[in-house]
Amino acid sequence: MTMAPDVLSLMRTSDWSGVRVVVAGFGVSGFAAADNLLFLGAQVTALDESTSEEKAEKAGLLETLGATIRLEPGATAVLPDDTDLVITSPGWRPDAPLLAQAVERGVPVWGEVELAWRLRDPERPAPWLAVTGTNGKTTTVQMLQSILTAAGLRAAAVGNVGLPIVEAVMDPEPYDVLAVELSSFQLHYTHSMSAESAVVLNVAEDHLDWYDDEPGGPTGMQAYAADKARIYERVQRACVHNLADPATEAMVREADVVEGARAVGFTLGMPAPGDLGVVEDLLVDRAFIEERATSAAELCTLADLASPAPHFVANALAAAALARAHGVSQQAVRDGLRAFRPDGHRIAHVAEADGVTWIDDSKATNPHAAQSSLSAFEHVVWVAGGLAKGARFDDLVVAARERLRGVVLLGRDRHVVADALSRHAPDVPVIDVGADETGDPMERVVDAAAGLARSGDTVLLAPGCASMDMFTSYGARGDAFAAAVHRRIARTD
Incomplete structure (x- = not known):
């Protein structure tokens, strides 16, 4: 086929007329x-x-503007003739038939993030502060937005959370800066992004059902990590990494960055010059001050944060590092972190009764x-179990076994967790409540957990698995847990 002229160089100010674009997937980003x-x-x-009622309504709107919309089984089986460009939704695997056909024909495949990068306003291209990692992305991006707003900047959390990133860059009133959450899926289809600063929070097994081992090539885990590492390519100011996760530092060393970009680490311990960390009860900066060799700048106290949990503190340090790299003041970092409250189902306090604390971290x-x-x-x-997505639990059980009073298992892949417990913590009591659809599974979970807990213990819903085997979302799972807890407390009062 003949490619439309200059497709690979298309930007916001280019002539898009006549460019035939297929959008694969019609969700929010599509x-x-x-x-x-x-x-x-x-x-x-x-x-x-x-299709759905919402999709059908949006399809009708775009069809009146001249688009062709097909929402039906089989609609994505064949790539239309004369396609010049494919924009794919992030969840689509590269071996999906439509994308494989595009690659075979030499048709470029971009994700929404790649498209958004190219559609930035050339007069006021808001810099991107980019965040990825296996865990903590959304919390970190929302913390970062809170800090940037406290600094008086027009900022938004976009990408894998909040506003679709294409909408943000096309806003008639340009943003000053964007806090961009990026999943490995989104990064896989991103080719030219050059973030002002970026962080990989951590790298651990996840989504291995999306990344297959390639015979003679990289493992699924290696491919997953390689996609995460793409966030550091062409970084302009700071590559922020987790000193507790050497894989993130290795990514920074391998990255091809803009000349002058710095490596900045964060740690829950005492920071070295050039890093951020914790000194007693203070979060401090030894990276973005002139006298960093001999002193540290106070950013906030642990008491200023919504939670003292170690991973929450680490997220705050990462957000602070990106904000400081952008030139935000110490006071704005403190004010933004003080104002921030995490979304539901993230170490959310549900109740306390008879000396037992119930926590929802669905x-x-x-x-x-x-x-x-x-x-x-x-x-x-x-409380653990659900869809394991190909992950293993051995390292978790080894690390946590001394803390475990007992374990309550539910969900389709609960045996994966049970097997790790039997290998590494055989003395820990385990109650399997199953995955059947009769009755309320969370009633059984809560009753079983209450029987194991002693005064001073925490019952923690942190399943380590996705929820869709039994619930519509992790939020629905957390809501069911909280409701069952409150019903039990009401019964026993």
């Missing part, structure tokens, strides 16, 4: 991409295997997140 491409004059075809959907959550409490009855 609709935003299709809508704005129509505005620029492209010929847009959007394809999705499913957002802990992989072993690394669950391990971070468990490390915040001394004696824990752990």
Whole structure:
């Protein structure tokens, strides 16, 4: 086929008329991409295997503007002829038939993030402060937005959270700076982004059902980490990394950055010059001050944060590092972190009764997140299980076994957790409540956990697994847990 002229160099000010774009997937990011491409004059075809009332309504809107929309089973099986460019939704695997056909024909495949980078306003291209990692991305990006807002900047949390990034860059009133959350899926399809500063918070097993081992090539875990590392490519000011996770530092060393970009570490311990860390009860900066060789700048106290949990403090340090790299004051960092409150289901206090504290961390959907959550409490009855997504739990159990009063298991892949417990913590009591659909599973979970807990213990819902085997979302799972806790307390009062 003949490619439309200069497709690979298309930017916001380019002539998009006549460019035939296929948008693969018609979710939030797909609709935003299709809508704005129509505005620029492209010929847009959007394809999705499913529909809903909301999708149908949005499809009708874009069809009146000239788009072709197909929402039905089989709609994505064949790439339309004469396609010049494919914009894919982030969840699509590279071996999806439509994307494989694009690669075979030499048609460029971009994600929404790549499109958004190219559509920035050339007169006021808001810098991007980019965040990725296995866990903590959303909290860190929201902390960062709070800090930037406290500094008087027009900022937004975008990307994998909040506003679709294409909508943000196309806003008629340009932002001063964007806090950009990026998943490994989004980074996989990103080719030219040059963030002002970026951080990889951590790297642990997750989404290995998306990343397959390649015979004679990289393992799924290596491919996953390689996509995370793409965030550091072409960074302009600071590559922020986690000193407790050597993989992130290795990524920085390998990155091809803009000349002058710095490596900045963060740690829960005493920071060396050039890093951020914790001194007694203070979060401090020894990276963005002139006298960093001999002193540190106070950013805030642990009491200023919504939680003293170690991973929450680490997220705050990462957000502070990106903000400081952008030139934000110490006071704005403090004020932004003081004002920030995490979304629900992230170490959320549910109740306390008879000396037992009940905590909902349903957002802990992989072993690394669950391990971070468990490390915040001394004696824990752990509620775990769900969809393991190919992950293993051996390292978590070894790290947490001394804290475990007992474990309550539910969900489809609960045996994966049970097997790790039998290998590494055989003396820890385990109650399996199953995954059947009869009755209320959380009633059984809460009753079982209450039977294991003693005064002074924490019952912690940190499943280490996704929720969709039994619940519509991690939020629904957390809500069910909290409701069952409150019902039990009401019964026993």
